[in-house]
Amino acid sequence: MQWTKQSEHPVYENPWFHVNLADVELPDGRHLDHYLIRQRPVAVATVVNAADEVLLLWRHRFITDSWGWELPAGVVEDGEDVERAAARELEEETGWRPGPLRHLLSVEPSNGLSDARHHVYWSDRAQWTGEPVDGFESDRRDWVPLKLVPEMVGRGEVPGAGMAAALLLLHHQRKA
Structure with a gap:
């Protein structure tokens, strides 16, 4: 089962990482807010x-x-x-x-x-x-x-x- 990201926007950024908030659609159609951290390799x-x-x-x-x-x-x-x-x-x-x-x-x-x-x-x-x-x-x-x-x-x-x-x-x- 796959979760689908509908949108994502920044909440906080610095030189090492970005904290974003995503709207995620679950397989049953429900949505949830999911925080994620974007980082450099x-x-x-x-x-x-x-x-x-x-x-x-x-x-x-x-x-x-x-x-x-x-x-x-x-x-x-x-x-x-x-x-x-x-x-x-x-x-x-x-x-x-x-x-x-x-x-x-x-x-x-x-x-x-x-x-x-x-x-x-x-x-x-x-x-x-x-x-x-x-x-x-x-x-x-x-x-x-x-x-x-x-x-x-x-x-x-x-x-x-x-x-x-x-x-x-x-x-x-x-x-x-």
Whole structure:
């Protein structure tokens, strides 16, 4: 059964997202008001080194008041290529410039509320370029054994659903 958007108008806008209100027609003909968030694409990247360790960030999220492991990520700037944005974010947040990136997956983390798409890339090599420009993004940056990822996800140490999915897929693919 399909819901049909009849109209949509902005309620609030800023550089990171727009909150809109849509008139949605349900399959039985009823209408409802549905708020939605329009967001720019997000580019995500990591590196798995020769020791099969994955580069992760340990950071606090004030919204949920929680700590956890994450992959470097950020919005794709207007006119920017998604893969290039992923490489830029990785270097800005970790100080490591990735080698050639490979697309791992794209996810919609909250498609009942938002049109956000997160595009995840990875590389099997990187070059240290110096301290991260955006060092304020995380408490620390560590190379974590990829074999520990399933247990970390199971313990809730990777709270972001898209990041957990990406790390589990990367773990699975590297095991094969």
